Amino acid sequence: MRKTLPLLILVTILLVAGNSFAQGDNVRNIFFDTIRTGDVKGTPIGVEGMKYIGNQYITYDDSLLMDYVSGTVQFDIDFHADLELIPLDSFYLKTYEIFEMDLLGWKRLGADLLVKLEAEFPSTKIRARWKLFDTIRRQQVARGVVEKHKSQWREIGHEIANEIVHTLTGEDGIFLTKIVYIKQIGSAKELFISDFDGAHARQVTDNGSINLSPVFSADGKRIYFTSYLEGDPQLYSVEVNSGEIKRVADFPGIIAAPAVSPDGNKIACTMTKDGNSEIYVIDLNGKVIKRLTWHRAIDTAPTWSPDGQMIAFSSDRSGAPQIYLMDSDGLNTRRLTYEGRYNDSPIWSNRGDRITFVSRTKRGRFDLASINTSGHDYRVLTEVGMNENPHFSPDGKHIIFSSTRRSPRDIYTMDITGRNQRRLTRFGNCSNPNWGPIVD
Amino acid sequence: MKRFGLLAVIGMVGLMLMLASCGGEKPQPVDETPPVVVVDTTPTEPVEPPPPPPPPPKLKESQLQTVFFDFDKFNLRPDAKSSLDHNYALLNEFADAIIKIEGHCDERGTIEYNLSLGEKRARAVMEYLTGLGIDATRLSIISYGKERPLDPASNEAAWAKNRRGEFVIISQ
Incomplete structure (x- = not known):
């Protein structure tokens, strides 16, 4: 599954950009073809706010840290030229009177992929888990863990984004450059x-x-x-x-x-x-x-x-x-x-x-x-x-x-x-x- | 209240010390060694120290005229040449002056290109002066590209001021 997903995305992009997948050389022109054909965007992806999965009360500072980490991941994913961050629409949440989005909800917002983030706080560290879901097939397709000192919350967010980009494109991410x-x-x-x-x-x-x-x-x-x-x-x-x-x-x-x-x-x-x-x-x-x-x-x-x-x-x-x-x-x-x-x-x-x-x-x-x-x-x-x-x-x-x-x-x-x-x-x-x- | 009392005491003591130092003149120590009489045996001729030679007039940077250029050009316009003729006369007069010519550009165009253009401007100025007969060893050049504008504004008037060759006196 990990291997087929990037291919799937690539095919989607190529089709939208009006390219034939058989012409391998056209891959490099994707980006310029998108200008010519109008407003073609990257793969739509949602990134949920980080949730605590431990069994203790968490401090206010730790809850802020979780916001910082998910904010960093969201910024990076949005930054990437091939990915399009779908913002969590609070209007949607209110309209449907739900407090937590499920995969179907994200699909309705237009996200083909969803990242869920979870945190634990062992001593002075953040243990951050990320899970990547395919909202169309409703399956988890990849996951990973990053653990660092709390002061390195930016690096945690960037490393998670790098791992997600690597999973999706096979290329190294630039978020720690x-x-x-x-x-x-x-x-x-x-x-x-x-x-x-x-x-x-x-x-x-x-x-x-x-x-x-x-x-x-x-x-x-x-x-x-x-x-x-x-x-x-x-x-x-x-x-x-x-x-x-x-x-x-x-x-x-x-x-x-x-x-x-x-x-x-x-x-x-x-x-x-x-x-x-x-x-x-x-x-x-x-x-x-x-x-x-x-x-x-x-x-x-x-x-x-x-x-x-x-x-x-x-x-x-x-x-x-x-x-x-x-x-x-x-x-x-x-x-x-x-x-x-x-x-x-x-x-x-x-x-x-x-x-x-x-x-x-x-x-x-x-x-x-x-x-x-x-x-x-x-x-x-x-x-x-x-x-x-x-x-x-x-x-x-x-x-x-x-x-x-x-x-x-x-x-x-x-x-x-x-x-x-x-x-x-x-x-x-x-x-x-x-x-x-x-x-x- | 206690603190005030302490301050008052310190103030009083200070005042007394001041008065004491102003009061009563101390007797001057008397110099008791007899005056030494020096007998001058040299023929008397009133030696007048020669008047110090008037300091040689110095060249001032403000006397040297800045020359201006057209956009993306380093050739010398007629007004630039007449400024340089003026500067040439001064450099001839003050033959000890060592000069650095700075080439500058306006903000348009890239950093790297303007660095090269500024040097071409400075070199054009130097070559004009050496062509008139100034010793090349007295002149050096440096380009600041667009890094040191005279006027930081972004308009034609500022740009015209910034495209320039400036004279700096290194020594004289």
């Missing part, structure tokens, strides 16, 4: 790290300088970034746990726009050491492996294809910034974008088939747009504010970016289609996010 972003404090710009949902934010650098363009290392333990710490903007790395800062490379001029290769052993970046902005590949000790571009225009913002064989970058060699592709040895350069007069900051999707970038759209402002790697199917993903600094989530289903839509600038996330745009920070001075890898 970290993000890094830049927050302006006075005239300084410092690195901050937080959970993927913005919780547990903490300052990583405190050097009073301008720190920019942070990117996680492949193992998530370090963050590479550009900093004016010693004068010129140069490349540094900071260890996430200790906060220890190390200079990675030392060349005259600018070292900017670092992009870690998929194997984690190389960094593509922009340097001006030879008198102009060119793209180079360096090793993790700052030694130049190869210079990739040789044009007197600005070449910058490199991003690796998932197989590491190609690099997309931006260049104003045509007179204004546009996206170009080249092999990762610098050969076979060709222009990718022709739409509009300003396309920059490309990021290569984890599936490899699309490139998302910043585009100056018809409304004259900066939006996120997406195009496939053959240069077709240009789509605009945002429509308010100035939107910049896109990066993918490690599962490739979400994009994190900064936007000026409701404040001077804050961090937002959305599905890769542009749906479900959510504000993550509320400080009004945050930019330049990057999403860390899934780590055990």
Whole structure:
């Protein structure tokens, strides 16, 4: 049953999206087909509030903890691009004068799946059990237990959501990943790290300088970034746990726009050491492996294809910034974008088939747009504010970016289609996010 | 009430000490060593210390004009060139001044692209000055991209102010 359920869901999605299941390659286009065909949503799923199953009176604090855990699971499930959280409709409960929903009730609300959460409180811990039900067949299809200290209620919720997502999709969940972003404090710009949902934010650098363009290392333990710490903007790395800062490379001029290769052993970046902005590949000790571009225009913002064989970058060699592709040895350069007069900051999707970038759209402002790697199917993903600094989530289903839509600038996330745009920070001075890898 | 009494006593004592220190001048100790007579044997010529040379006038940063650029451009407009001619004359006059040229951009466009663009602007300014004859070793460049706007507003007037090349005096 565990194995057939994901298949069932996949088939449902594919059918709704108008795809033939036989064409395996179409799986990767599900998300973009959903835009084309209108408002197709993910698999509808309900998550009930957590219930105590012990035989003692519970404290008020413990009852709050249960709300926190189920709230976290509900947020995560709702966040996932392939799942659609069905909110528990209190109107429905009142109308039918019932206090507890059964599987049929959830089915009537539109949920194909239901998660029930149960808690016990052994000493200072929460033992949280989750059970996943198929409301159509009225069967339990999976279950699990997570036990942690009460102070780790967020982690309990995220871990349960990860297990549910893994059960349903076979993929690792992103709900225990970290993000890094830049927050302006006075005239300084410092690195901050937080959970993927913005919780547990903490300052990583405190050097009073301008720190920019942070990117996680492949193992998530370090963050590479550009900093004016010693004068010129140069490349540094900071260890996430200790906060220890190390200079990675030392060349005259600018070292900017670092992009870690998929194997984690190389960094593509922009340097001006030879008198102009060119793209180079360096090793993790700052030694130049190869210079990739040789044009007197600005070449910058490199991003690796998932197989590491190609690099997309931006260049104003045509007179204004546009996206170009080249092999990762610098050969076979060709222009990718022709739409509009300003396309920059490309990021290569984890599936490899699309490139998302910043585009100056018809409304004259900066939006996120997406195009496939053959240069077709240009789509605009945002429509308010100035939107910049896109990066993918490690599962490739979400994009994190900064936007000026409701404040001077804050961090937002959305599905890769542009749906479900959510504000993550509320400080009004945050930019330049990057999403860390899934780590055990 | 008890506490008040204590405070009063402390106040009184303090007042008395103050009065005591102001009152009665102490006799000055008398210096009894005889004055030493120094006989000047050198030919008398009134030695007047030479007047200290007037401090050399210093170049002020405010005298150096900031130059401005068009959107997404780093070429020097005619007004920028006349500002640079003005700055060139000053740099010639104050030949010890070591200068850093900062390239800046407006908020539009990406962080990385603007970092590169800012450097192109700073380099264009430097090359114009070295072309006029300023020693390249006196000049250096840095780009701040769009990270240090003069005016944080989001309108044409602010953007025009922010697309600039600024002069900073490192030493002189």
